[in-house]
Amino acid sequence: MPQPERLPGTPDFRLFMHTDGSEARGHLLTEFGGNGTHKFLLHEGSLVAAEAWPGLGDHARRFRAELRAAGALVDVPADPARPEAPARLRVARDIACNSSSAAAALVYGYDASGPESWRTEEGHPLSDYLSTGWRAPRKAWLVRGSNVSGHNLVRQLWLAEGFVSLAGTHVPPLEESDPTKSALRRFVEEGYEGAASYNQKRGLVDELHAFLTQMRPGDTVATIGDGRLYVGRITGEALQSVSPGGLSNLRRTVAWQAESHAYEELPEELQQKLSVQHDVVDLTGVLDALDGLAPGEPGSAAAAGPADPAAADRPAPRELSLPDVTEELARDLLVHDADWLREIRDLLTDERQLVFYGPPGTGKTYLAMRLAEHFGGGPERVKIVQFHPSYAYEDFFEGFRPVEDPETREVAFRMTAGPLRELADLASREGNRHVPHFLIIDEINRANLAKVFGELYFLLEYRTRSVRLTYSGDDFALPPNLFVIGTMNTADRSIALVDAAMRRRFAFVELSPRTEPTAGLLARWLTREGKDPEPARLLDALNARIDDADFAIGPSYLMKPGVYRDGGVERTWRTKILPLLEEHHYGEGLDVAARYGLDALRDQQP
Numbered sequence: 001m002p003q004p005e006r007l008p009g010t011p012d013f014r015l016f017m018h019t020d021g022s023e024a025r026g027h028l029l030t031e032f033g034g035n036g037t038h039k040f041l042l043h044e045g046s047l048v049a050a051e052a053w054p055g056l057g058d059h060a061r062r063f064r065a066e067l068r069a070a071g072a073l074v075d076v077p078a079d080p081a082r083p084e085a086p087a088r089l090r091v092a093r094d095i096a097c098n099s100s101s102a103a104a105a106l107v108y109g110y111d112a113s114g115p116e117s118w119r120t121e122e123g124h125p126l127s128d129y130l131s132t133g134w135r136a137p138r139k140a141w142l143v144r145g146s147n148v149s150g151h152n153l154v155r156q157l158w159l160a161e162g163f164v165s166l167a168g169t170h171v172p173p174l175e176e177s178d179p180t181k182s183a184l185r186r187f188v189e190e191g192y193e194g195a196a197s198y199n200q201k202r203g204l205v206d207e208l209h210a211f212l213t214q215m216r217p218g219d220t221v222a223t224i225g226d227g228r229l230y231v232g233r234i235t236g237e238a239l240q241s242v243s244p245g246g247l248s249n250l251r252r253t254v255a256w257q258a259e260s261h262a263y264e265e266l267p268e269e270l271q272q273k274l275s276v277q278h279d280v281v282d283l284t285g286v287l288d289a290l291d292g293l294a295p296g297e298p299g300s301a302a303a304a305g306p307a308d309p310a311a312a313d314r315p316a317p318r319e320l321s322l323p324d325v326t327e328e329l330a331r332d333l334l335v336h337d338a339d340w341l342r343e344i345r346d347l348l349t350d351e352r353q354l355v356f357y358g359p360p361g362t363g364k365t366y367l368a369m370r371l372a373e374h375f376g377g378g379p380e381r382v383k384i385v386q387f388h389p390s391y392a393y394e395d396f397f398e399g400f401r402p403v404e405d406p407e408t409r410e411v412a413f414r415m416t417a418g419p420l421r422e423l424a425d426l427a428s429r430e431g432n433r434h435v436p437h438f439l440i441i442d443e444i445n446r447a448n449l450a451k452v453f454g455e456l457y458f459l460l461e462y463r464t465r466s467v468r469l470t471y472s473g474d475d476f477a478l479p480p481n482l483f484v485i486g487t488m489n490t491a492d493r494s495i496a497l498v499d500a501a502m503r504r505r506f507a508f509v510e511l512s513p514r515t516e517p518t519a520g521l522l523a524r525w526l527t528r529e530g531k532d533p534e535p536a537r538l539l540d541a542l543n544a545r546i547d548d549a550d551f552a553i554g555p556s557y558l559m560k561p562g563v564y565r566d567g568g569v570e571r572t573w574r575t576k577i578l579p580l581l582e583e584h585h586y587g588e589g590l591d592v593a594a595r596y597g598l599d600a601l602r603d604q605q606p
Contacts, residue, residue: 361554
C-alpha cells in the first residue's frame with residue numbers, strides 16, 4: 001500500500017496537552033479530506049487523551065472507537081510515580097485523519113481548531129502553511145502611502161491612477177497568486193536578511209499576507225493623505241510589477257470615491273483604528289463607521305488632489321525637521337505667546353527628549369499629545385505609554401514574555417517587542433527616517449528609570465552610537481527621528497528624586513499655575529467658551545494660599561463641561577480639589593475647608 005504523500009514545503013507539527021506535557025506529532029498530506037482541507041497524518045508514538053469530552057461529535061467518537069478496536073490506539077500503562085497523571089493512549093501506527101482539526105480532536109478528546117493548535121518547532125501555527133480559507137464576505141483595510149521612501153504615493157499615483165500598493169522591494173517573483181504566510185516568511189527572511197530587524201520582518205510578513213492573500217475584490221480600502229481620509233473599493237487581484245525604485249511593485253486596482261473626509265472630523269472609533277502603526281491594517285471592525293461616512297460614488301478621486309499639478313511630481317522633503325509653530329496652533333492650545341511653543345520646538349530639535357513637569361491638572365499630558373501630533377504629522381506616528389512602579393525593561397523595550405496558546409493553554413516564552421522597540425522600528429523604516437515619530441511617557445517618574453531604560457540610557461545621550469541589546473543581541477541605535485516627551489507630576493514624587501543621569505538626557509519644562517502659559521489658561525478658556533470668569537479668579541486666589549508650588553492646583557479641573565452645570569463648581573471643589581489639599585496637609589490639624597473652601601475664597605474677593 002503506497003505511503004500517503006506529504007504536502008511539499010511543510011514541516012512536522014506538534015501539539016502539547018497542557019495538563020501533563022504529553023506530545024503528539026504529525027504532518028500535512030497532499031490529499032484533501034471530505035471538508036476540502038488537507039488531510040493530516042498523526043505520527044506513530046504520539047500520545048492522545050484516553051477519554052473523550054462530552055462535547056465531542058459523534059463522528060469523532062466513532063473514529064476513536066474504530067482506531068482502538070483496530071489496535072491503532074493502545075493504552076499507556078499508568079506511571080506509579082505519577083498517580084495524578086491523566087490516562088493516555090499511544091498511536092501504534094501512523095493514522096491518516098480527515099483534517100488537522102480532526103487530528104487535534106483525536107488528540108485532545110474535544111473539538112479544536114487544527115490550524116491554530118498544531119505548531120512548528122519555532123511556534124508558527126499550521127495555518128501559516130495553508131491557503132486562505134473562509135473569510136468575511138467583505139472586509140475593510142487601511143493601506144498607508146503618504147510617505148513611501150519620501151514619496152506621497154496617495155497624491156502622486158493612487159488617486160490619479162486608481163490603485164493601492166506595497167513596496168515589497170526585496171520580495172522575489174511570486175509563483176502563486178495566493179501565497180501562504182509560511183512562503184512569505186521564507187521570502188522575507190531571505191530577501192531582507194541584514195536589512196530589517198526581527199520585528200520589522202514579522203510585521204512585513206503580516207502586511208504582505210494581508211495585501212496578497214486576505215484582501216479581495218469588493219473589499220473597502222482607505223488611506224490617509226494630506227490630512228484627509230480617502231475611501232474606495234478594491235476591484236482587482238494583486239499584481240506584481242516593476243516600478244521605479246520598487247516603491248509600488250505590489251498593486252491592487254481601486255475605484256476611489258470622489259469625496260474625501262477631514263481626519264479630525266472622523267468618528268472617534270475610526271480615528272483610533274487609523275492610528276495603528278502598520279502599513280496595512282484590518283479595518284473590518286469599523287466597517288460600519290466607514291460605510292456611515294458621507295456617501296461618494298466610486299470613481300476618480302484625482303480632483304481631490306493638490307491644485308498645483310507640479311506638486312504631485314515633487315517628492316516629500318528628505319531632511320528631518322519639525323513643522324513650524326503657527327499662530328493658529330497657539331490659539332487652539334490657548335497659549336498666550338507662540339514664542340513659548342517655538343522654544344519647545346527648538347528644545348525638541350536640539351535635545352530629542354523633553355519632560356513637562358508640574359503639579360496635577362496643568363495639562364501636561366494633553367499638551368504632550370497635541371504637540372506630538374502636530375510635530376509628527378498625525379496620531380499614527382505617536383505612541384503613548386504610562387510608567388508605574390512595576391514597569392520594567394522587558395515591558396518597555398523587549399524581552400521574553402509568556403504567551404498562552406488559546407486552544408491548548410500551553411504557555412511558551414517568546415521574544416516580544418515593547419512600545420519603544422516597535423516605534424523605533426517604525427521610525428527607522430526605509431522612507432520614514434526623515435519623518436518625526438514621538439513616544440509619550442506619562443508619569444515618567446513613577447518607574448525605576450534605570451531598570452526600565454537599561455542600556456538605552458546611553459542611547460538617549462549618544463544618538464549616533466549603537467549598543468548590543470540584552471535579549472535579542474541586535475546592534476541597536478535610536479533613530480534620530482524618534483522624539484521622547486515625558487510628563488512628571490511633582491505632587492506624586494518630587495522632581496528632586498530624579499537622578500542626574502536623567503536630568504542630563506532630558507530638557508525639563510515647568511508647567512505651573514503660577515507661570516505662563518498655564519497661569520492664564522483658565523481665564524482664556526472661559527473667555528473663549530463665553531463663561532463667567534469667576535472660576536479663574538477663585539483658582540488664582542486658591543493657589544496664592546498654597547505655600548508649596550508642587551501642590552498648586554492646575555486649571556484642567558475646571559475646564560470640563562460638567563463643572564458648569566448647576567452646582568458643578570461647588571461639587572468639583574468638594575470632590576476633586578479639597579481632597580488633594582487634605583492629603584497635602586495630612587497630620588497638621590488644619591481645617592482645609594475653612595482655609596481653601598469656596599466660601600473663604602469668595603469672602604476674600606474684592
